[in-house]
Amino acid sequence: MKEAKKIPYKIYLEESEMPKEWYNVRADMKNKPAPLLNPGTLEPMTFEELRGVFCDELVRQELDDTTPYFEIPQEIQDFYKMYRPSPLVRAYCLEEALQTPAKIYYKFEGNNTSGSHKLNSAIAQAYYAKKQGLKGVTTETGAGQWGTALSMACAYLGLDCQVYMVKCSYEQKPFRREVMRTYGANVTPSPSETTNVGRKILAEHPGTSGSLGCAISEAVEAAVSQDGYRYVLGSVLSQVLLHQSVIGLETKAALDKYGITPDVIIGCAGGGSNLGGLISPFMGEKLRGEKDYQIIAVEPASCPSITRGRYAYDFCDTGMVCPLAKMYTLGSGFIPSPNHAGGLRYHGMSSVLSQLYDDKLMEAISIEQTAVFDAATKFARIEGILPAPESSHAIKAAMDEAMKCKETGEEKTIVFGLTGTGYFDMVAYEKFNNGEMTDYIPSDDDLAKGFAGLPEV
Numbered sequence: 488m489k490e491a492k493k494i495p496y497k498i499y500l501e502e503s504e505m506p507k508e509w510y511n512v513r514a515d516m517k518n519k520p521a522p523l524l525n526p527g528t529l530e531p532m533t534f535e536e537l538r539g540v541f542c543d544e545l546v547r548q549e550l551d552d553t554t555p556y557f558e559i560p561q562e563i564q565d566f567y568k569m570y571r572p573s574p575l576v577r578a579y580c581l582e583e584a585l586q587t588p589a590k591i592y593y594k595f596e597g598n599n600t601s602g603s604h605k606l607n608s609a610i611a612q613a614y615y616a617k618k619q620g621l622k623g624v625t626t627e628t629g630a631g632q633w634g635t636a637l638s639m640a641c642a643y644l645g646l647d648c649q650v651y652m653v654k655c656s657y658e659q660k661p662f663r664r665e666v667m668r669t670y671g672a673n674v675t676p677s678p679s680e681t682t683n684v685g686r687k688i689l690a691e692h693p694g695t696s697g698s699l700g701c702a703i704s705e706a707v708e709a710a711v712s713q714d715g716y717r718y719v720l721g722s723v724l725s726q727v728l729l730h731q732s733v734i735g736l737e738t739k740a741a742l743d744k745y746g747i748t749p750d751v752i753i754g755c756a757g758g759g760s761n762l763g764g765l766i767s768p769f770m771g772e773k774l775r776g777e778k779d780y781q782i783i784a785v786e787p788a789s790c791p792s793i794t795r796g797r798y799a800y801d802f803c804d805t806g807m808v809c810p811l812a813k814m815y816t817l818g819s820g821f822i823p824s825p826n827h828a829g830g831l832r833y834h835g836m837s838s839v840l841s842q843l844y845d846d847k848l849m850e851a852i853s854i855e856q857t858a859v860f861d862a863a864t865k866f867a868r869i870e871g872i873l874p875a876p877e878s879s880h881a882i883k884a885a886m887d888e889a890m891k892c893k894e895t896g897e898e899k900t901i902v903f904g905l906t907g908t909g910y911f912d913m914v915a916y917e918k919f920n921n922g923e924m925t926d927y928i929p930s931d932d933d934l935a936k937g938f939a940g941l942p943e944v
């Protein structure tokens with residue numbers, strides 16, 4: 488018989504221990520993230536300008552760099568209780584399989600029907616839209632997780648939900664689409680003929696399979712051209728990182744219960760919301776000089792916005808209708824090569840994380856997709872959970888860190904974010920299982936094309 492394990496396989500929190508406030512890491516940043524700019528005047532976007540597109544309370548949250556805590560409205564706390572706290576799992580089986588002295592934990596956000604962490608912000612955004620008396624919201628979705636999460640939140644609150652879904656996913660993932668429709672959402676493949684910007688993009692690029700940037704442009708246009716509608720976004724924005732801080736706050740509360748202090752915290756990075764949320768309370772301690780942690784963002788080698796991007800003002804969308812954000816970016820015209828299967832395909836990165844990275848408060852690495860799917864497959868067989876390809880970037884990085892500990896004998900504590908499940912990504916898994924998945928790392932010339940489209944600010 489082996490020794491009894493002192494830390495449980497899953498650390499849960501009691502309802503009474505769940506966070507009652509979100510934490511705004513910007514309040515503790517000395518160098519604040521750069522403000523959103525009006526693309527016409529190049530002046531910082533004002534509350535009045537932003538409220539035409541976003542809900543009032545969300546604009547307040549977006550513009551607030553100083554308030555450290557925001558109360559989570561009781562209705563949202565109650566909704567969270569239906570699927571949270573999410574478990575913090577001690578990966579005993581993975582540690583055993585890797586024969587590593589490292590202690591590995593993951594925070595699993597895939598235990599709700601939408602299958603990812605995105606529901607944490609979807610319910611918050613839908614709640615503020617409802618409270619403002621709006622009829623509905625519009626949004627874009629790429630792989631489909633955000634659209635699903637928003638559909639669930641809108642169904643719960645009785646709001647109309649219009650989703651522009653990147654055309655290639657709309658066609659590749661019909662079941663994602665049907666989940667959204669089952670929750671009552673209206674789903675349109677993007678680019679579409681239903682908006683001016685969609686028609687323009689179709690005229691310039693006939694037969695295009697779409698991109699997140701196009702879908703954002705269409706969703707924004709749909710919001711501003713209908714009475715009683717606003718646009719909502721599932722990542723990148725500072726308000727989304729604020730809502731996602733619930734992940735980090737729960738993680739920290741669970742670790743604190745057992746007196747555990749992590750050494751390394753790892754998360755995958757698309758637009759930065761799960762990573763920003765997971766690291767928030769830890770980064771807060773780091774910024775206040777109370778503790779130090781190694782924090783690692785992991786991105787695909789085929790869409791390397793932090794590791795190879797420019798830190799510059801850029802458009803958030805292809806149609807250039809959105810405000811300019813200062814971020815690590817590959818240029819709003821960048822589209823990952825067609826063989827890219829693993830999500831995390833946005834061209835830019837959250838302004839908050841971009842500033843933290845520029846201030847050397849976190850690190851970033853990129854990984855090729857075959858290595859990511861190899862780690863995903865190992866993880867599924869060892870820990871039982873079928874991970875989302877996005878999440879598997881963090882798995883691979885955590886496994887690599889654990890293997891370094893094996894060499895050095897260090898008993899580091901590694902925490903990573905397991906953001907979701909991979910049930911709707913079986914086309915990508917199929918490619919991997921058939922040995923047909925390939926890697927593509929963009930050349931400097933490929934990237935130069937994206938940089939050439941950066942606006943002059």
Ligand SMILES: *Cc1c(COP(=O)(O)O)cnc(C)c1O
Nearest residue numbers: 722757758759760761877906907
């Ligand atoms: C959307 C998504 C991501 C990436 O988005 P971030 O905003 O960077 O967190 C990662 N994992 C899953 C499962 C997702 O659905």
